[in-house]
Amino acid sequence: MTRVEAIIRPSKLDAVREALDQAGITGMSATEIRGAGRQKGTTERYRGSEYTINLLPKMKIDTVVRDEQVETAIEAITGAAQTGEVGDGKIFLIPVADTVRIRTGERGEDAL
């Protein structure tokens, strides 16, 4: 099992969720984060003085999938979240040793 962790633009949340859904991946969690990277922070003005927002609002989507689903997930996310401009985000793949479904106690891939 692998955890597919995608950092995307907040405005793409709905699109990514639907794309995953259509790829048969229905379980996922979303977290509001702020991120820094190649995308430059914005410099805003407030009452005339400047301030730089180094950490831009991003959304993180986590979904743990069976290993054979990983590429499907990557494709679904990339397809829905890509704009082609800096700041589109990343996908990280992290190995998951096991999963438990709290409701039933099931373990392993059955628990997903």
Add this chain to the structure above:
Amino acid sequence: MTRVEAIIRPSKLDAVREALDQAGITGMSATEIRGAGRQKGTTERYRGSEYTINLLPKMKIDTVVRDEQVETAIEAITGAAQTGEVGDGKIFLIPVADTVRIRTGERGEDAL
């Protein structure tokens, strides 16, 4: 070391924290997330029109434990968070390569 990552109902946060505490696991972090899964999103009405909340409020509890504590942790969490109804959540186990305590620079299990 393993990271035990539990996604639970927000209303179970206190119970889970206390159960872990009593199981001797005191270090942990909690994050507000929103999740989708088998539990159906709710359809609400606002000024007469409907809208569906696909991502339901959930709470994520992370705790990194020694490998021998993993089952204890799972039991504690399951015991406290289970209601038996869809939406109780999942526990994911993720291998952790190393840990550092920022305050002292200690490494490994000592740092937990």
Add this chain to the structure above:
Amino acid sequence: MTRVEAIIRPSKLDAVREALDQAGITGMSATEIRGAGRQKGTTERYRGSEYTINLLPKMKIDTVVRDEQVETAIEAITGAAQTGEVGDGKIFLIPVADTVRIRTGERGEDAL
């Protein structure tokens, strides 16, 4: 590739971000979390009655780096986040199997 996940005091966020930046690590994500550990929760008074905040506000900084950068990252974070008092936080190292840059589809270390 390794994910360096640091839990720090919220007031250290800027310092840590800058320290990582200067160490050449520019990509990162920050999440607001609440944490329990050795640092005792605070007992506050509200209208005369007490309540205990068991989960204290913390900030989580995640950065996925090439394995050779891990120690640099740890040093940068530790240097910037340490106060020497209980509650400074932890760093967890988690193996990352692969990374995808959503914008371009690049994979592996190039995608970082």
Add this chain to the structure above:
Amino acid sequence: MSTSRRTVIVAGLLLVFAALLAPTAMAQGEAVELPTEGQMALQLADMQRTMDTLWVLLAGILVFFMQAGFAYVEAGFTRAKNATNILTKNLMDFVAGTISYWAVGFAFMFGGGAASLFIGLDGFFLNKEQDPEALPIAVEYFFQLVFAATAATIVSGAMAERTKFKSYLFYSIFITGVIYPISGHWIWGGGWLAEKIGMHDFAGSTVVHSVGGWLALVGAWMLGPRIGKYDENGKPRAIPGHSLPMAALGTFILWLGWFGFNPGSTLAATVDIAHIAVTTNIAAAGGAVMAIVLAWGLYGKPDLALGLNGALAGLVGITAPCASVSPTSALLIGLICGAAMVGSVAFFDRIRIDDPVGAISVHGVCGAIGTLCVGLFAESRFGAGVGQDGLFFGGGAGLLGSQVIGVLAVLAWCLVTGFILFGAIKKIIGLRVDAQEEIEGLDITEHGAAAYNY
């Protein structure tokens, strides 16, 4: 817009010209300016009545705005997951009260009839002869309505975060339409407490605030504490409100409204309103100072939530004596109420009556104290007030005795009717939501709408 007005103005101007011509007229013959003088006297009386109407209406408008104040204080002092619920309750108790007080409440409170020592029985739906020299019935109704709505809305705070919406609606209509008007009749409508006992409550420490507070007490007691309010050892745990800025704004709005509540209770435009505004304000200051200082001393920090409640405690306390006491006495009354409120909050916490916003202490307890203070601090030299001297100013214990009887009578009335009302509701539809709904929050379960979104 107003054609009737135009007539009056034209008449007035004719008058002026007539008067200006008068000296000449006088020289030639008479009878021109004589009716003039009668008209002028009429116009004078008319203007005073207009000014009275204007003032009482403006005061009522200020009191109306207290609905927003209560909504914000109560929402601020409770959790975000119940904010929609408490706001809906505050809206609904006012709109339902508007209708029930119009239909029956006003008649019960200010009507006459055979049983008029106990209850008024005419004037339903404002069907009442207008005395052309008295305040318009409309403004009387409006001013009294906003008072009634205040009493009703107090209760929602103490019962917050766990009461069924449907049950709330039911009891709210009943309080504004029946319970409040009857005890109000005793004191303000020519009933036995005023006429036979000589009890005095200028602007409603007892009539409005204690009634709300005591009914809140019964309600909170019958509901039981919120889940999580007491730990396994029965020790009270604080459940902090979700927004102190909301509570603070609500308190300032209430304070603003009190400048209508107390000075407006003259029911006429007189210079006495100035004195009343001053006593009102200084008592609020005393309440806040005392509460903050006590909190600082007892609990270690200057607690804003108690400070805000302290200001309200002072305001509730001065409501009865505002027209009868000096500013110095008012400051003392405020200090006393601030202290009493802090003690009372701790007391009710300890005896397991869970009052999320402190309504019982602020309105019930300080309302009673303020009413008694009339018997202690009143001075006859303040013409607009009770017109007697209290115990501390050489007037003996007589007035104090009347006040005690009044306080106890209203307490008993509220406890009895409260138990009957809440008991009946509990039997028939249930008072409290189930535990799961309470934990999830009433916003989603009762209204399907979170208070805050993105």
Add this chain to the structure above:
Amino acid sequence: MSTSRRTVIVAGLLLVFAALLAPTAMAQGEAVELPTEGQMALQLADMQRTMDTLWVLLAGILVFFMQAGFAYVEAGFTRAKNATNILTKNLMDFVAGTISYWAVGFAFMFGGGAASLFIGLDGFFLNKEQDPEALPIAVEYFFQLVFAATAATIVSGAMAERTKFKSYLFYSIFITGVIYPISGHWIWGGGWLAEKIGMHDFAGSTVVHSVGGWLALVGAWMLGPRIGKYDENGKPRAIPGHSLPMAALGTFILWLGWFGFNPGSTLAATVDIAHIAVTTNIAAAGGAVMAIVLAWGLYGKPDLALGLNGALAGLVGITAPCASVSPTSALLIGLICGAAMVGSVAFFDRIRIDDPVGAISVHGVCGAIGTLCVGLFAESRFGAGVGQDGLFFGGGAGLLGSQVIGVLAVLAWCLVTGFILFGAIKKIIGLRVDAQEEIEGLDITEHGAAAYNY
């Protein structure tokens, strides 16, 4: 501070002493008290004028505060990412309106001149002769300005979350300076609707609210719905507002302001203000009750957002008939408007006109209904109102006919001028921000400032 005042008081006191000495004077010779009486009559007229000024100014101040109410209702009912934008719009439409209504709007609306059945053409920049016996022009301007600003600000709600700031500024100045004053002139400024047709709109259901609502309709229609408002099948999806507590406070503030809006429209201090306040309040209650009950029945839960809109619907509806109907009729009007608003919101949702705050339904539709209700429920016994009986009170259909003509004329005026104005703006600078800006939110893209930070 005021030296002119001092003179008057001194004069008054001299008068008093003179009068007190009069009996003796009388005994010895005459001619002392005779000018006195003329002076007193003058003083009386002066005091009435002062009281009128005072009341109308206070009412205007209450109406001014409605700007804050609209700001909070609109911000609360939209998303957090557009809150700075909507607040800036609300600020700017008032300040720009203050200037444009001073420069030209007031003249167009209340001026005379050759074309005075259609438009006023004197009094620009308040250059107007002051009639020493009439209300001061300053207070007239102030009171009318806050009304004009209300009409303008209504539009921003319906066009929220997607309109260019620059375009907003442009149309807002134009509405307050030109469109609103001209139709206003027809009804309140001595124009053809009042003079030739006999249409009556006491406080502006049509003059203010419908004008705002119909322009909002054109604007929302030309803009198109917000991204995400309709799903791929064209089914409307709700986009919940970000803060119900803000919307609730805003509604209470508007309600407060309405006690200036309606009773203040007497434009004089009279006892009629009491009756008007009562009808205003009870209609609001009716609107809220009906909306909540309907929402409960139709959609399953007592919806706070609709309840708040219901109160506003009742208030808009009673604005025209407030001085002409009984409280019972007012309650009915409120109930009707509450129901109409719920239906109308569903209707505009279905025909794909996206109105985030319900402005078209609340102000446009209920404004029209309220205006018609004058023709149905008016009773001549209420002196301050239209002075005729409506259809339901034996007055025949004549008044109703006039009202229908008025409603249609203003509807046509707004549709035509609205299409021209918004069409021109769309051509020249564009009405709508681009999709990326809309998704990101106007706060960052248009103002560079998020509404909320840490």
Add this chain to the structure above:
Amino acid sequence: MSTSRRTVIVAGLLLVFAALLAPTAMAQGEAVELPTEGQMALQLADMQRTMDTLWVLLAGILVFFMQAGFAYVEAGFTRAKNATNILTKNLMDFVAGTISYWAVGFAFMFGGGAASLFIGLDGFFLNKEQDPEALPIAVEYFFQLVFAATAATIVSGAMAERTKFKSYLFYSIFITGVIYPISGHWIWGGGWLAEKIGMHDFAGSTVVHSVGGWLALVGAWMLGPRIGKYDENGKPRAIPGHSLPMAALGTFILWLGWFGFNPGSTLAATVDIAHIAVTTNIAAAGGAVMAIVLAWGLYGKPDLALGLNGALAGLVGITAPCASVSPTSALLIGLICGAAMVGSVAFFDRIRIDDPVGAISVHGVCGAIGTLCVGLFAESRFGAGVGQDGLFFGGGAGLLGSQVIGVLAVLAWCLVTGFILFGAIKKIIGLRVDAQEEIEGLDITEHGAAAYNY
């Protein structure tokens, strides 16, 4: 409720009947209507006094509500972690000020005595003979108190986010009780600036706002900037406030209050209040328009925060000249103040005086400018104002000279007393919290209570 009132009404009615009977009486014999006239004159004077009381009280109530406005502006413009703190300060400065101004401040400001060119020395605790024909002392005190509290509360904004609560309390009591009343006495209490220099400040641009602003300047200067306000190169960094909606509501509340502040400063019910309300409003509009336009031009976006400050800048600026200038001049004054505020905010940022809410620029700088504008724009034709023509209207530079002296004298007074006061506090208890507390936020460290919870 009011028995004294009843007597007056009854007397009035007897009068009416007497008058109506008069013609007949006249025919038969005389002496009936003669005392009547004296009584009527008395009643007239009495009614004018009542109306004056009513107006000044209502104006004071509006000004009172400005406390909520300041609380929300200041809390909105600072960070969430200090919101409880700033709200507590705003509550406490008003309640402490209520008491200290009652005890000594009012006496220092409006008392007489030997040193009366410099300070008043009687009337402590409101112990003062009531002149039966003048405004009730109670309403004078109330109106002046809310002004004093305004001056005090201005300071808290500039010193926000880093001042010790205890120190704040101390200086706040001192400002309201001593510093403000003394300079106030010079201008409003019969002191040397008014009597010897002929300086005019109708509603307090200098007396209230500049005093608050200059003390804020000293405070902010002595405290030093907030941690993080300047980067390593000394370049100012913006620290955005946590809630623009709060700041916007606060601004609207202040604006509302200003309709009491300026028109109420007539201290009597006169028709002049209308003109004053208009100049007040149009100056606010000018300030906001100018600030938004300048921000748009200089910094690229229409900045809401500066727009809100601009409205306040215009309001502060018009406070002194409001009764003496035409609407056109008022608009100009507003525009000037809006521009000056934007420049001033940038200036103080550059010289490292960190003023989180812009209090020094809005109240100090624009207060001074407004005071000078009296010398430039005053016109003698506006009776309620200074009664002279300013430089631009042919009156020469004399008045301007007086205004300059007044502005400088008050500036000097505030700088000197401010340095002494803040210096003493710094020595004895310390002004600033330690760095760790500042970073964590004052809510938790000073009050043990976060402003927001779940």
